[in-house]
Amino acid sequence: MNPQNPVRAYWRANLRLIRTLLLVWALVSYGLGILLAEPLSQVRVGTLPLSFWIAQQGSIYVFVLLIWLYAWRMDRLDREYDVHE
């Protein structure tokens, strides 16, 4: 934490978190669900091809989880930098 400018430090921490979560977001949806759709069709989850399951089910679960993670981590960040309501 940078005592000179805590608000800047808060913003940088926020950006880091956003970057990580959006990376997961893109890897799952564009990466596993689309770009790797064909190779991942050979792997199975239960009776479904893995890429099909990710594209039509798994990615949506991941999206929900990412938004929750962001809200939860930001709660802690807000308090750490004392910018909460």
Place this chain on the structure above:
Amino acid sequence: MSTELWTYLLVGLSFALYLYIGYASRVRDTKGFYVAGRGVPPVANGAATAADWMSAASFISMAGLISAMGYDGAIYLMGWTGGYVLLALLLAPYLRKYRRFTVPDFIGDRYASNTARALAALATLFISLVYVAGQMRGVGIVFSRFLQVDIALGVLVGVLVVAFFAVLGGMKGVTWTQAVQYALLILAYLIPAFAIAFILTGMPIPQLALVVSDLPERLNQIQTELGFAEYTQPFQSKPMLDVLAVTAALMVGTAGLPHVIIRFYTTPDVRSARYSAFWALLFIALLYTTAPAVAMFARYNLISTLHGKSLNEVRQIEWVAKWEKTRLLAFVDKNGDGRITVAKGNAFMMEGGKPNFDKPDMSNPNEVFVDNDIIVLSTPEVARLAGFVIALVAAGGLAAALSTASGLLIAMASAVAHDLYYRIWNPRAPERLRLLVGRLAMIPALGAAAYLGINPPGFVAQVVAFAFGLAAAGLFPPILLGIFDRRMNKQGAIAGMLVGLTFTICLIALMRSPQLFGTSQPLLKDFFGISAEGIGIVGMVLNMATALIVSRLTPPPPEAIQHLVDAIRVPRGAGEALEE
């Protein structure tokens, strides 16, 4: 009790409830009218956002669309949910902190420009108008199919109900009715889905049934035997590049849709805005993870019920006879063997996107036409559920259409009354006049919605690409850059919006020229392999590139604006009153 009586009862009761909520939450100030007094708890706002977002198309048509597209249906599933991640991480918390009423409010103030404000307000109006036409059509369709009521009368009843709670209760009335509508629509979607999953696979939870049953394998096998590609095979209806582009355009477009963004203005603070995005997507995911299961089960059921059977035998089945009457299902015995052949290709010649039932398409052996809407509408009958459930589906479909329509009405009324009238035309208008203008602005919006619902221009379905394209290419970039790029200035933002909007509008118009201008062939087939639905993402990139370049060649924004950017990045103070 007959199905029809049940339907009248459930639809009547739900409408009475909406009217009561609208009356109970009537408002007296613009803060109540535009942002529900900022007192909506995260879970309720999540449910309201989910209902606001899930339209007649999500409820009635999406599963059918996926059923026809197989793997590639994922563009809608991922596109229409992935956008919430962008919204939750990049836009909602900061726009909530800004403490104003509309999207053009932020764009106009952040860039200190009424040109930018007017551009954003016009984009909001256009996007919402395109969108609302489809909703009112959905209302008419539900009325006519379930109650044999004339479409025009159905649309009129729907408009009057929405008018009552939206004009009286504004955003507050709309929010609480939407929360109730969510409960109704999700029940109506899940009950038949659980039933059909249980009947076909023995596993009642659709999401699990997909993974544990052998139905996907059986479906793939039947599809191969009949000459289709396997259902789970990717890129059969679109090439990979276009799947990527459309998914991205729908995601960014979703995040930029004004009627969705303004839902996050109603929460008490920034923290609740973040959590309500979570609740919203969780509630949406309930329907969006069920839809692909319904799509697959219904496709399997349809093919195995129809293929190879004799026409007479099939017409004995109650739901087949019923839907054949409404022309959502149609047969033609091309080879005269008295049996139905399911195969690749159109059963009838397509004219203007609709089948001509008098002209069989003899270029392929397929003898069955299936309208996408039948997949959801017929599940309760296929699963042999009681009349009560069929009535519930009708009420649920109406809830989905009306909740989205009311959210769009607020967005349109605020663009006219708040952005164009108050912020640009008459900034000295007193509070009471502003509230009155807000209510009055709903009347033309309702009129337009009713007109477009009763006389839908043939191209409505085709121009929905416009709504997402314009939101992605016109609204998303200036909001995003306004928050994350302190150096972004008026010149950059306006240049970017103009380039993004012009490019996207021109390209969609060229690619959809048969529907828009009646040319026999599209003037442009695709843009380097990207279709009209996906072009918004190219418009967005062009917008951002232009904005970044122009802003660096022109002076930085004034000190006051840079302070504004610093202020919205910090959650504290979102609850404080704002001098309007």
